[in-house]
Amino acid sequence: MNIKEILIINQPIGNRGDESAHRALVRSLNQALPSVHITTLTFMDWTNGISEFIVDSPNNEYVRFLFPHNMAAEQIALFLIQHRLTKIGTNLHPILHRLLTYYKRADIILCAPGGICMGGFQNWKHMYLLQLARDLNKPLAYYSRSIGPFPTETALNRKFKSLSEEMLRYFNFISLRDRQSKLIADEMGIQYVSAIDTAFLEQPRCEIPTSIKKNLQEEYVVFVPNQLTWHYAYKEVSSTLIDEFYLEVIDIVNKAFPNNQIVMLPQLCSNPDNLSDYSYFKKLQSLAKNSNIFVIPDTYGSDIQQTIISNSNCVIGSRYHTIVFSINNEVPFVALNYEHKIAGLLEELNLTSNMIDITSTFNDAPSVKQTLENFYTTLEHVRNNPPRRDYANNLAKECFNNFLQSINSTNQ
Numbered sequence: 001m002n003i004k005e006i007l008i009i010n011q012p013i014g015n016r017g018d019e020s021a022h023r024a025l026v027r028s029l030n031q032a033l034p035s036v037h038i039t040t041l042t043f044m045d046w047t048n049g050i051s052e053f054i055v056d057s058p059n060n061e062y063v064r065f066l067f068p069h070n071m072a073a074e075q076i077a078l079f080l081i082q083h084r085l086t087k088i089g090t091n092l093h094p095i096l097h098r099l100l101t102y103y104k105r106a107d108i109i110l111c112a113p114g115g116i117c118m119g120g121f122q123n124w125k126h127m128y129l130l131q132l133a134r135d136l137n138k139p140l141a142y143y144s145r146s147i148g149p150f151p152t153e154t155a156l157n158r159k160f161k162s163l164s165e166e167m168l169r170y171f172n173f174i175s176l177r178d179r180q181s182k183l184i185a186d187e188m189g190i191q192y193v194s195a196i197d198t199a200f201l202e203q204p205r206c207e208i209p210t211s212i213k214k215n216l217q218e219e220y221v222v223f224v225p226n227q228l229t230w231h232y233a234y235k236e237v238s239s240t241l242i243d244e245f246y247l248e249v250i251d252i253v254n255k256a257f258p259n260n261q262i263v264m265l266p267q268l269c270s271n272p273d274n275l276s277d278y279s280y281f282k283k284l285q286s287l288a289k290n291s292n293i294f295v296i297p298d299t300y301g302s303d304i305q306q307t308i309i310s311n312s313n314c315v316i317g318s319r320y321h322t323i324v325f326s327i328n329n330e331v332p333f334v335a336l337n338y339e340h341k342i343a344g345l346l347e348e349l350n351l352t353s354n355m356i357d358i359t360s361t362f363n364d365a366p367s368v369k370q371t372l373e374n375f376y377t378t379l380e381h382v383r384n385n386p387p388r389r390d391y392a393n394n395l396a397k398e399c400f401n402n403f404l405q406s407i408n409s410t411n412q
C-alpha cells in the first residue's frame with residue numbers, strides 16, 4: 001500500500017457524538033495504518049471546537065484553518081460553490097488558495113462521519129470542501145454519513161440537489177449509516193457500502209473524574225433532551241411547549257424509577273450559552289418538580305459520557321448519539337425520534353420498539369398527550385430489555401474493512 005497521507009475534511013464539531021465517531025475512526029486508522037499520517041482540517045473553526053476531539057499520536061495532525069485576516073474566505077467559498085466557480089476562485093483567493101497545500105499532499109481525502117449536511121441542512125460549506133477534492137481529481141471517500149432529503153422548491157434547492165447527485169457519483173467510496181439514507185441512494189441509483197455510526201467501532205472506558213463522582217449517585221437514569229428549535233423542522237414550534245413536554249417526561253421517569261437520580265448529559269460542546277445543551281438543561285432542572293437531577297457540565301468528553309451511560313439503568317434521549325451511546329453500551333433506552341437519522345438507525349438494528357416518534361407531537365395538545373402515554377408504555381417495555389451491540393459493532397467493522405480495501409485498490 002503506497003498511501004502516506006489521509007486528509008479528513010468536514011469534521012463536524014461542537015457535539016460529543018461527532019467527537020466519539022472521530023475518535024473511533026482515527027484510533028482505528030492509526031491501528032490499521034501505523035505508517036500513515038492523518039491530517040484533520042477544520043475550515044473556519046471559530047470556536048476552536050476541534051481542540052475537544054484531538055486523538056494524541058505522532059501520526060495525527062490537526063489544522064485549524066483560520067487566520068487573523070481571512071479576507072471573507074468563508075463567504076466567498078459559499079459564493080464560489082453556489083456559482084460553480086470553486087476551481088478558479090480558490091486559486092485566486094489568497095486565503096482559500098492555502099487549502100490546496102493540504103489537498104495536494106493527500107493520497108486520499110476522507111469526508112468525516114456526520115449528519116445530513118448533504119440533504120436537509122443544505123450545507124454549502126460542506127459541498128465546497130468536497131468540490132475542491134473533485135477539482136483536483138483526488139480520491140474521495142464519504143464515510144458513514146447520512147444524506148437527504150433533497151427539497152426542490154427553490155432554485156437554490158434544485159442546484160444543491162443537482163450538485164449532490166454529481167458528487168455522490170464521483171466518490172470513490174461511499175458508506176451510508178442509516179436505512180432511510182440508503183433508500184434515498186437506491187432511488188438515485190447510487191452504489192454504497194452499508195454502514196452504521198462509526199462510534200460503534202469501539203466501546204471506550206475511562207476513569208470518571210472525581211468532580212462527577214462526588215455528585216453521581218449509585219442508581220441513576222440518563223436523560224438527554226433536545227431544544228429542537230434550532231432544527232429546520234421545528235423553527236415554528238413554541239419553545240415553551242417543548243419545555244413542558246420534557247418536564248412531563250421527567251415526571252414519568254421519576255415515577256418509573258423512583259429511587260434513581262436523573263443525570264443529564266450535554267451532547268453539545270464549544271457552543272455559546274444561548275446554544276448550549278448545558279444552559280438548556282439547567283433551565284429544565286430549575287423548572288422541574290424533581291429535585292434529584294444532576295446536570296453534568298459540557299466540558300467532559302465522549303469517552304467519559306459513554307462510561308457514565310454504561311453504568312446507568314436506562315437512557316432516554318432525543319439526540320441521535322445519545323441513542324448510539326446507549327446501544328453501544330447495551331443499556332435499555334427510549335429514543336425520542338425527531339428526524340430520520342434516529343429512525344433509520346433503529347430500523348437498521350431492528351429496535352424501533354424502543355422509539356417514540358415526536359415529529360408530529362407538537363402539532364396540538366392531544367398529540368402531546370398521546371406521545372406521553374406512548375412514552376410511558378415504551379419505558380415500561382424497555383427497562384428490562386437491554387439492546388445488544390454485536391450487530392452494530394460488526395457492521396461498523398465491515399464498513400471500516402471495506403474502506404481499507406478501497407484504499408488498497410485505489411493505490412494499486
